Structures are given as C-alpha cells and as structure tokens.
Amino acid sequence: MTEMVLTGPKQTLFTEQLRLALDKWIAKYPRGRAQSAVIPCLHILQEANGGWLSRAIMDALAEYLSISSISVYEVATFYSMFELEPVGKHKISLCTNISCMLCGSEEILEHLQQRLAIKPGETTADGLFTLKEVECLGACVGAPMLLMDKQYHEYLTKEKIDALIDEVQS
Amino acid sequence: MKLDQVCFRTNHLSPSWTLDAYRQVGGYQVLENILNNKLKPESIIEQIKNSALRGRGGAGFPTGLKWSFMPRRLPGDKYIVCNSDEGEPGTCKDRDILRFNPHQVIEGMIIAGYTIGAQTGYNYIRGEFFEPIERFEAALEEAREAGYLGKDLLGSGFNFQLHTHVGAGAYICGEETALLESLEGKKGQPRYKPPFPAGYGLYGRPTTINNTESLASIPVILQHGADWFHELGTPNNGGSKIFCMTGHVNKPGNYEVPLGTPFAELLELAGGVRNGHQLKAVIPGGSSTPVVPAEIMMGLDMSYDGIAKARSMLGAGSVIVMDDSTCMVKALQRIAYFYYEESCGQCTPCREGTGWLYRVVKRIEDGQGKQEDLDRLVDVAENINGNTICALGDAAAAPVVSFIKHFRDEFQYHIDHGRCMDNTA
Numbered sequence: 109m110t111e112m113v114l115t116g117p118k119q120t121l122f123t124e125q126l127r128l129a130l131d132k133w134i135a136k137y138p139r140g141r142a143q144s145a146v147i148p149c150l151h152i153l154q155e156a157n158g159g160w161l162s163r164a165i166m167d168a169l170a171e172y173l174s175i176s177s178i179s180v181y182e183v184a185t186f187y188s189m190f191e192l193e194p195v196g197k198h199k200i201s202l203c204t205n206i207s208c209m210l211c212g213s214e215e216i217l218e219h220l221q222q223r224l225a226i227k228p229g230e231t232t233a234d235g236l237f238t239l240k241e242v243e244c245l246g247a248c249v250g251a252p253m254l255l256m257d258k259q260y261h262e263y264l265t266k267e268k269i270d271a272l273i274d275e276v277q278s
Numbered sequence: 279m280k281l282d283q284v285c286f287r288t289n290h291l292s293p294s295w296t297l298d299a300y301r302q303v304g305g306y307q308v309l310e311n312i313l314n315n316k317l318k319p320e321s322i323i324e325q326i327k328n329s330a331l332r333g334r335g336g337a338g339f340p341t342g343l344k345w346s347f348m349p350r351r352l353p354g355d356k357y358i359v360c361n362s363d364e365g366e367p368g369t370c371k372d373r374d375i376l377r378f379n380p381h382q383v384i385e386g387m388i389i390a391g392y393t394i395g396a397q398t399g400y401n402y403i404r405g406e407f408f409e410p411i412e413r414f415e416a417a418l419e420e421a422r423e424a425g426y427l428g429k430d431l432l433g434s435g436f437n438f439q440l441h442t443h444v445g446a447g448a449y450i451c452g453e454e455t456a457l458l459e460s461l462e463g464k465k466g467q468p469r470y471k472p473p474f475p476a477g478y479g480l481y482g483r484p485t486t487i488n489n490t491e492s493l494a495s496i497p498v499i500l501q502h503g504a505d506w507f508h509e510l511g512t513p514n515n516g517g518s519k520i521f522c523m524t525g526h527v528n529k530p531g532n533y534e535v536p537l538g539t540p541f542a543e544l545l546e547l548a549g550g551v552r553n554g555h556q557l558k559a560v561i562p563g564g565s566s567t568p569v570v571p572a573e574i575m576m577g578l579d580m581s582y583d584g585i586a587k588a589r590s591m592l593g594a595g596s597v598i599v600m601d602d603s604t605c606m607v608k609a610l611q612r613i614a615y616f617y618y619e620e621s622c623g624q625c626t627p628c629r630e631g632t633g634w635l636y637r638v639v640k641r642i643e644d645g646q647g648k649q650e651d652l653d654r655l656v657d658v659a660e661n662i663n664g665n666t667i668c669a670l671g672d673a674a675a676a677p678v679v680s681f682i683k684h685f686r687d688e689f690q691y692h693i694d695h696g697r698c699m700d701n702t703a
Contacts (some may be wrong), residue, residue, distance in 0.1 A: 136443070138355065138398075138440040138481065141462070141463075141481060143462060143463035143464075144443075144461060144462055144463045145463065146463040147443075147445065147446050147460070148444050149445070150446070150689065151405065151444065175463075179463070179464070181466065182464075182465050183463065183465060183579075186448060186465040186466065186622075187363075187405075187445070187446035187447045187448050187466075188446070188448065189405050189446040189447040190386050190410065190446060190448030191408065191446075204612070205367045205559075205565075205600055205612065206367050206368065206525075206565055206609060206612050206613055206616075206622065207367060207525055207598055208527055209602065209609075209612050210524075210525040210598070210600060210609075211524075211526075211530075226537035238387075238472060242447075243365070243367070243449060243616055243619060243620060244365055244366070244367040244368070244369075244449075244565075244616070245406050246364040246365060246369060246370045246373050246404065246406070246407065247370050247373065248305075248367070248368050248369065248370045248373070248522055248524040248530075248596070248598075249370055249522055249523065249524055249530045249531050249532055250370075250530075251524060251525075251530065255406055258408040259408070260409065263361060269530070
C-alpha cells in the first residue's frame, strides 16, 4: 500500500487513488458544500488506514475539504462506525438489541468472548479481531446477527460463529 | 390475504432488483407518462392524498399533505431526501426494499422531485448497509443509462439528479432534521421545529424527507390508482405495509400485508409463537412504541388507527413478539440502555433522564431495586416526555411508562424478591 501523504498542499494529500475516491463524493454536493462529504470521506480514509482514524488523517481531511479540524473531529467522535484507536484486522459488531436478545444474542456474545478470549471493545493479541457490542443494525428478522467487516451474518448459532472464526484464522 | 402488492411486487422475480425485473411489473411507466404528458403536480398530490398513504417511517403523517407544504414555485434549489437510515430496534424493511426492489425507490424519488419542484435528491442510507448501498448504487447506474436521471428527462425539460449518501452509525439521524444536519456533514443533532424542512431544510432550502417505504409506494399508487391503493387497506389507512415480525415467532420475516390485517392473522403468517410457548406481549411498531399485553394485542387490527385503540402506535411496523419466557424487566433494561446510548446529548431532560431510566431499571433487574423506584421511573419518564427538541425523548419515555403500566406486578416482584417470577428467564 502506498503511504498516505498527510501534510503539504491539498492537491498532493493522501494518494492519487484516494483523492479520486474522495472527489467522487465531493462532486455529489453543491459547490461550497464539500463538508457534506465528511462522513463518506472518513469511511474511505478509515478503510485505507487499516480500520481507524488518526488525528493526522482527520486534520488532512479538514484541509482537503477546506473546513476546520474540529468539524471533522466532532463527526468522527459522534458516529459509532468511526474508530479513533487502532483495531484488529477484522471488526466484529454483534447486535444485542431487543430482537436479537430475544433470539439469544447473549449466548452468542458469551461464545464470541470465549472463542476470542476478549471482551467487547478489545482486540485479540494476534491483532486479528476486534469485538464490539452494537445497537440495532436493521436485520432483526435474521436475529441474532452480527456485522463482520462489510458482511452481515444472520441466524447465528455457536457453530456458525466457530465456522466464521475458523475461516479467518485458517 | 393479498401479499407483496406494493414494495415487494418484484419479489417473485429472480433476480428481483434489476431494471429488467422492475420493467416487468410496469416499472418507470408512471414516470414516463408523467413526463410525456407533463402531468400537473397538483393532480399528483391530489392522488397521493386520496390514496391515504401515511408516512411509513413511524410517524404516519399523510404523505400527500407533506408534499403540499412545499413552495414548489419558489425559485432556487429544493430537495427531496429519502430516509433510509433504518435504526429503530425491530425494523429491517427498508433494507429489503433497497436490496430487492431499489428501482421503485428511485422512480418514487424522481416523481416526488417532479411533484415538489426539486431537481436534486439524496438517499441517506445507514453506513452499515453495505449490501443495500451497493444494490442502490447499481440501480442508479442502470437508471442513469436508461435516461431516467440527468438533464431534460425524456425530452420533458425536467432535470433530476439523484445521489446516495451514507451515514456512520447514529440512531438519531433517523429523525428528519438530524438527518439533514448529518447530510450537511455535521453531528446528527435535531433542529428546532418550526421552521419545518419544507420551509428551511437541507442547506436552508425547501426540502421534503420521506421514508424509503413511503417513496417506494408512490409509483404503485399512481399506476393502479388512489382508490385501488386506499381500498387495499382501510379508511384513512391506505395500502399495504411491511411488518417486520421478530422475536419469539417460528418464522421471523418481513411480511407485506394490507393495513387492517388482524394481528392474529399476521402472527399466523409468521408461523405463530415459538413452539411450546404462549404469547405474553407485543411491541407493535418498534422499541419506542408502547408495549401491548397479549390479550389486548390478539384483538387488534394492524393499522395506524387500529393500534392507536390500545394507546400504542403502528410506528414503522416493527412487531417485536415476546413469549411467556420473557422477563419484562430485562427487556425494558435493554431498551432503556439503547436510548441512553443513542441520546445525542443536546437536551438535558433526555441526556440526563435516559441515563436515570437505564440505571434504575438495571438496579431493579440486578435485584437492588428500591420500593420507590417504580414511581421514580414514571416520574423521570414524564419529565422527559414533551420536554425535548425531538421525539427521541418521548421514545425513551414511552416503553418505561407502558412496561410498568402493564407489568407492574413483575417489576414489583423483582424489587421484593430480587429475582424474576418463576416462569420467566
């Protein structure tokens, strides 16, 4: 992966490929409204940075969008999908809200904690998994469910959890 | 019972989400007719009003009336925004509309834009919906290539651009003014109303925000007529509605049935209550709607007015079914935690009150409850209710008040004995 450029003139920030991706979003909003692109841009930069946002990245994005750094920080800290500390290679977000709870998400959480030997909010020693307990992800008919990276996994059982983890570890 | 008449009308096709599939059910014909014959916006609004379509996001506000508030002749930018920030616990219908019939949302948004005088639309989709976002984007590409988006659509002189926007995990952004703030690249903190979005919306310009299911209903209403749609449901409750049947049912799923369908029939469609158990209670419209005990619920019809009879709400049609193994204290504890976690922190009664509600319910669940706690909970809930900028405060209060009202014995038992009644978890 090419190293991201985080200081210097706007037209050289990040990488060329990333600038193209960011510009595609910025173009969706009226002239002078580039701030609208802050959430999609943070998603792109977070993914390119191994799943988390450093302060230097947020500052560079502020520069790129011509907005203040605080405008980026307050968005990055408000929304639950943004990580401000390094995370594991794969992020597991387990829903434990009401419909999932009624369908056994507590047992699933317990099993995940045992298998990975971590608690929600923690990352495994090998840096492979971060576990998060999250609010409703809008797939309640498939309860219990989780989001791993970009993929929903529904109708979870202990066996499915084992298969999922085995596949990543192998 | 007629199933899959509106938003799921392509579900029998495989794949159901392509332009080809959508055309097979008459897709984009309504739009072509509107553009070719330059139909009067006023007549479209009249038809939507007559159809008795009510907002499918939860509030149930008449869609036609909402459209009529737009100052369509005002010069300058105006916007149509689709609210696909589905996040009310128990709700997962918009995800399936976007995955299985995205073109119908697109056609609905173009028609809405034409009608209210907007030339730009944004579909705000929650960030975790990677698959629905991909489907919607692919459908946008197809629609662009077919000439349904862009400049001078089908030679009508009407310009319309439509974009996907993504969220990043915040329940509050489902509230329409918080969604607008988020779309402007800010924290999702709701705005005071008035001014309403029709006067001061996105970037301060006139804006209409509709739920995904509402917008996807528009092409079908105009294709088959307002009367057809209205008669599918009941008076003042037009059309069909997707019900997300979740929790303790044998066949959880999204079922699109006519409004007014008896709850008992809907429950049967979802395979009935989990084998070996009896129905205990139902949250009929998502976690913020008041819980209804089984014996009352079994006599209700699934419509806005039908559920209102039990002093609850149809909400987004998110039916959370709880059987006799459910501890109501524990269920409320989880719901109370949700509102505490998701409060945006702007208004003191909600920011502080949701924490109080959660902590007091938790201590009752943990066997540390005090005799005065039930009255205290109701008191805190009532002090939040109506005292905040947006409805999240009311949404946090309603479950607490209704759970205690209908299941006070169970809460009292927890306080007295420090544990559940024998038959619950």
